[in-house]
Amino acid sequence: MSRFIAALTAALALMAPVAQADPVPSDWPSVLAEAKGQTVYWNAWGGATATNDFIAWAGQQVQDRYGVTVEHVKLSDTADAVSRVLAEKAAGKDAGGAVDLIWINGANFAAMKQNGLLFGPWAEDLPNWRYVDVAGKPTVQSDFTVPTEGLESPWAMAQVVFYYDTARLTEPPKSALALADWIAANPGRFTFPQPPDFLGTTFLKQALLGLTKDPALLQQPVEAVDYDAITAPLWAWLDGITPSLWRSGRAYPQTGPRQLQLMADGEIDLAISFSPSEASTAIANGELPDTVRSFVFDGGTIGNASFVAIPYNASAKAGAMVLADFLLSPQAQAHAQNPDILGYGTVLAMDSLTPDQRAAFAALDLGIATLTPAELGATLPEPHPSWAVKLAEDWTARYGVAH
């Protein structure tokens, strides 16, 4: 059977169109020339109106400037795009793929990189790369500790924050231990998206960073350290809070936005987010009451960057690079940081910009529920991606299938 399939695959591969030469990222004028007239299928999570609107705006901009058409393929899960590329590779379709650009980071990036599913390196050849704050924001070159090696280009900074309704809660708990005490005193009023959801897994990592004695060990792969000893305090902590979670821990919201809906319905009193301005944006949209505010844990919270990557068999690589470069432009970055639009932190270094460009950032009103950079405090680095996988797996075994 397998031999038959191998033969079939080989036969089909012969029929596949001959791959065109890939564009050379360092020769930017030729990239621009090739990009003109291309259509870029940008596969990005489509669950939030604000990001969808931003993507539509960016698409219009590159259309006007470079003649590149952008189609937003709205995903319910980033992994759908990864699946797609994988299916194409399995079928021997090494050119003319369906996915041109993916909004990606963390485990999905690690998986694609490891399986050779990405085009590049190209990111550090982009003209706007010179503005990127490589020194101040090391996560732009290290995605969950995995070196990006120019295979993906950063476009937004994210940091874990919590938001709460001041009308119901005056003193938010500012550490993992304080949170546990608060949950015990207020049963049923806290939950988090169910791991392996990205945000839910981040909550586990954030808690672990605050509970373990030596957070630096989390920078290494799980196999390299004494996993059981390091995670023991986390499981003890979770054992303590789970019975007092929303629905007694027998059901969880499936995504971050569902959690936001619970907040809006008054079912829970505080929630985790990976976007410092999510609360402000939601207030502006009328989704949350204007009494909602954000806070961070005293010991700092996890920060990372969002990236875009190009699959190895993308149809419009040049167009995808032009779009990625535009996303790094000071204008796009300032637009994204506007809380009325998206409220994502910029990846650029302010001192690399001209005074005019800086002024555009300075003029932004970050919104009533958004913390200032000083209030946001220290960002903690993401653990190695193997932690996300292992923590989600073990959490599922302990709490996710128990009922």
Added chain:
Amino acid sequence: MRIAPVLTVLLLTLPVLAGLAGMVVPAFGYFPAIGAEHTSLAAFRALLDWPGFGPALRLSATTGIAATLLSLMVTVLILSAWSGTRAFHWIERALSPLLSVPHAAAAFGIAFLIAPSGWIARALSPWLTGWDRPPDLLIVQDPWGIAMVLGLVAKEVPFLLLMALAALPQCQPNRSLTLAQAMGYGRMAAWLKLILPRLYPLIRLPVYAVLAYSMSVVDVALILGPNTPPPLAVQVVRWMGAPDLTLRLTASAGAVVQVGLVMAGLGLWRLAEGLVLGWCARWAADGRRLAQDRLARLAALALAGLSAGAIFAGIAGLALWSVAGPWRFPNALPDLLTPGHWQRHGAGLIEPLTETVLIAAAATAIALVLVVFCLEAEQRFNLSKGRGAMWLLYLPLLIPQVAFLHGLQMLALGIGADMGRSAVIAAHLVFVLPYVMLSLDDPYNGWDRRQATVAAALGAGPSRVFWRLRLPMLLAPILTAAAVGFAVSVGQYLPTLLIGAGRVQTLTTEAVALSAGGDRRVIGIYALAQTGVVILGFAAAIGLPRLVWANRRGLRGAA
């Protein structure tokens, strides 16, 4: 015309079987794209090692069987209590539009209705319940899957009811009922003892389709079902989408088990059928009249009302959300109404709307041509669909979608036939065809053949009879079948996503992508658009024959 049946059979079986093969091979460890090149049972071992395996399997089985059993019971209760009465006409009218509400939209509506922060709780709070905050009650996503079963029942009852109504005339219920009632039997007893045993064999396959669907449903389970753990089909989809690519092998093994589970479920059901029918035969002969069935009949009416009411109220709730400003618990109505969300999303609706209509219209048209030619060939060449053919027809409905669509995607990729609208149309055809065939089969064969005899006696050949008599006279059932096919196409999610490479965006793919965000306002807009398109299709199917045959009373009864 002679090749139509062959073509149809190929269209129904090839994609399903090829897709299954494409799933079975990775399940046994062969998937070169991620470097898995040695056949092994490791994927099945990994599946068994998943701590949720037992509970997930149990959950799929119990919720699937419970949903089917309840749907069938409610359908039978309604039919036995009211079919043939004027009230029944009313029930039929209330329930049939529900068939057109997409599963996901109905599930969202119901979720908002019954959640602790939902519409019912809001309507009763705080004046009756004393709640000024939503209570921490485990109602939606309960670990037993009760909410999910109820959601499925509300959607499947209309389907079974319409299937039963199509088959009912063959049982000639009126004479038997009159006879039994004259002997002093209560209406329901008479129906259950005399009509049901004749009806059930005729709706057996639709019941199996409901069972197979309920045991492997993904979208409804994601919204209303439990997650700690979820039913097996949901977990398979999760593994399929996991960043760790080796989990795809586990997903394939899970899909194989899912197929086995559905087959086992069908087998179990078949066994139980025999037992129940035997018991029914004894019960029918025991002579008890059960003449006092007023209460039971009212209960059946209440169940029909509940089933329709839940979905209508759910959709109404979503409609309200789509124009709601801030709407906080425990307010029964939004604080403010605004057209803002429609203004914001309205323009974005046009493109997927066009795509949806194009695909659905094309798939339906092709299906219709094939089905009509099949049925006509059956007539002309005196072929008849044996039981085997009926099973083939139901194949795409009995094999869980999660089990063959990924394999089918590989196949489509392999022959270079993917990404485009035409590939999606072809994929939809696999699911549209059976439904079109099922809706048109009875009316087509029920057409009075003596009309053809008379026409032939008048010198008309088969073609003239086909074009001038049969098609125009069957306009209404043909359009109804088209509307059903259209609705099926509009509702397809996985086939569109996988075969269209995400590049073909329909209302349903957009709705599911946006619903990942959980914003009820956006969900409301897309659910309404989705439902609206389908309802327009049905309205056209009902309205067009009335318009065309406005002066032909003899055809209006059929419309």
Added chain:
Amino acid sequence: MTAGLILDTLTIHLGNRPLVSLSARIAPGAVLTVMGPSGIGKSTILAAITGTLAPGFRCRGRIVLNGRDLAGLPPQDRHVGILFQDHLLFPHLSVGGNLSFGLPPGTPDRKAAIAQALAEIGMDGFAGRDPATLSGGQKARVALMRMLLSEPQALLLDEPFSGLDADLRGQMRDMVFERARARNLPVVLVTHDAEDARAAGGEVMSLG
């Protein structure tokens, strides 16, 4: 050439079981009445003559109409007209449309031909009417006229009068037989009504 309809040891089998058998010679303008209890296969004989036997049935023997052997001819080429009890007007066509369906192509001035046919059955000006709005007697007359317009060479009647009330039945019988005689058509009448047989006035054959 022999004029009229000849049924030469016509035998109908269901599977391998012989169902019914008869021989007859019906001269132009003459009527053969076939009587018998229901289920005996009377209508099956007519189906054999029109060439529309249901699958499973086979017929042996010869059917010869005006010297033509009908065996193997498709129904539309046999030129055998038939009338049923339920008139079977095509519900989607107007009364005129129904008649026009029977009228052979190439007939000059179809409109006038239809108007004349309607006048002949006392239904002037009914061309545009919906057949569903006609009375039973009117439907029967339209069905008859539609049949006659198609210029059949024989006429088969499958209990065509049973649905009509007593007065109408007499009228219709007269009208049908009169026209059949006028056109010199051999007629086979299947009925269980002795009154029909008497009115037909020809040979009566009882089955079963």
